[in-house]
Amino acid sequence: MKKILLYFVCFIFVCFILPVLCTKTLNAVISDSVEETSKQENSQDDQTIKEEQATQGKYDYREYNTIKLLHTATGEIQELPLDEYLYGVVSAEMPASYENEALKAQAIVARTYLIYQIKDSGQKHENANVCDSYACCQAWISKEERFANWEEGQREANWQKIVQAVDETAGKIVTYQGAPINAFFHSNSGGITESSVNIWGGIEYPYLQSVETAGEEGYSQYSSEVAFTKEELVNKLKETHPEVEIDWSQENAVQIQEYTESQRVRTIKFGNINIAGTEARTILGLKSTNFAISFSDDKIVFSVKGNGHGVGMSQTGADSLAKQGSTYEDIIKHFYTGVEISNY
Ligand SMILES: [Zn+2]
Numbered sequence: 001m002k003k004i005l006l007y008f009v010c011f012i013f014v015c016f017i018l019p020v021l022c023t024k025t026l027n028a029v030i031s032d033s034v035e036e037t038s039k040q041e042n043s044q045d046d047q048t049i050k051e052e053q054a055t056q057g058k059y060d061y062r063e064y065n066t067i068k069l070l071h072t073a074t075g076e077i078q079e080l081p082l083d084e085y086l087y088g089v090v091s092a093e094m095p096a097s098y099e100n101e102a103l104k105a106q107a108i109v110a111r112t113y114l115i116y117q118i119k120d121s122g123q124k125h126e127n128a129n130v131c132d133s134y135a136c137c138q139a140w141i142s143k144e145e146r147f148a149n150w151e152e153g154q155r156e157a158n159w160q161k162i163v164q165a166v167d168e169t170a171g172k173i174v175t176y177q178g179a180p181i182n183a184f185f186h187s188n189s190g191g192i193t194e195s196s197v198n199i200w201g202g203i204e205y206p207y208l209q210s211v212e213t214a215g216e217e218g219y220s221q222y223s224s225e226v227a228f229t230k231e232e233l234v235n236k237l238k239e240t241h242p243e244v245e246i247d248w249s250q251e252n253a254v255q256i257q258e259y260t261e262s263q264r265v266r267t268i269k270f271g272n273i274n275i276a277g278t279e280a281r282t283i284l285g286l287k288s289t290n291f292a293i294s295f296s297d298d299k300i301v302f303s304v305k306g307n308g309h310g311v312g313m314s315q316t317g318a319d320s321l322a323k324q325g326s327t328y329e330d331i332i333k334h335f336y337t338g339v340e341i342s343n344y
Pocket of ligand 1 (some may be wrong): 124
């Protein structure tokens with residue numbers, strides 16, 4: 001009888017009590033993990049709120065929260081929030097089709113350029129911090145103008161991509177030994193950038209050194225060609241050097257005399273004058289000082305590599321590096337030697 005009672009108790013335990021205990025434990029485990037998930041969600045919410053604040057132009061640039069932009073065409077000065085100004089710079093300076101990391105690098109570089117102009121460079125413009133000309137400060141285009149040049153179906157997506165690149169890097173600038181750098185940039189380095197002293201002379205900026213970049217040859221800005229007849233060439237040169245005379249019977253009538261370390265033309269001989277590669281570039285309208293000369297029939301052909309002065313960040317190089325997996329930080333540290341990215 002005792003045995004039967006024992007079996008009965010065991011039966012009750014296995015069939016009723018054990019399942020109840022197990023379910024309770026399981027519920028406890030489930031509820032713990034639910035709580036854990038919800039904690040993560042909460043912290044994700046906090047993060048999202050922070051990011052949203054950053055994306056709503058809430059970054060505090062202190063005295064530079066509003067900047068004054070000079071419109072060169074009209075002379076009008078517009079006041080606008082710093083990062084809103086950068087939407088117009090990034091969209092004017094870099095195709096929206098470029099990689100996100102390249103656009104972010106461009107946003108940081110443009111922000112640095114602006115801050116440097118305001119703080120360290122003295123004011124170029126009397127009542128404005130910066131102007132909208134790429135030849136003077138850095139290019140800027142209004143949203144309306146930009147939209148007019150984009151296909152209708154891509155306008156919003158393109159704009160959002162640029163806004164995101166600026167907002168996600170809000171506050172960030174490039175510094176060298178704690179100070180904002182003079183953040184030069186250009187279109188295509190032709191595979192190797194130029195140190196600033198070879199282009200403008202003067203101070204040698206330690207962060208503007210010559211660096212090589214792979215993948216630049218894949219862009220249309222990489223190579224170009226300009227050809228002149230002998231007469232055209234002489235006439236062009238005479239505009240700034242009336243004394244020039246070229247004896248075309250001489251084998252070395254036109255000849256590159258010296259190259260810089262990055263294989264750009266430092267000096268070139270045209271008959272009886274020697275001029276700097278940078279001056280030849282301006283006079284002849286070449287895309288860069290990285291060029292070779294050849295003679296074909298009656299023409300002198302300048303075959304040019306790269307586009308722009310070649311100093312600092314190459315924009316196509318930035319895109320090429322991003323395509324190879326580089327982050328904006330990698331890109332910036334590649335083009336500017338020994339720099340840091342700091343919150344300003
Ligand atoms: Zn300017």
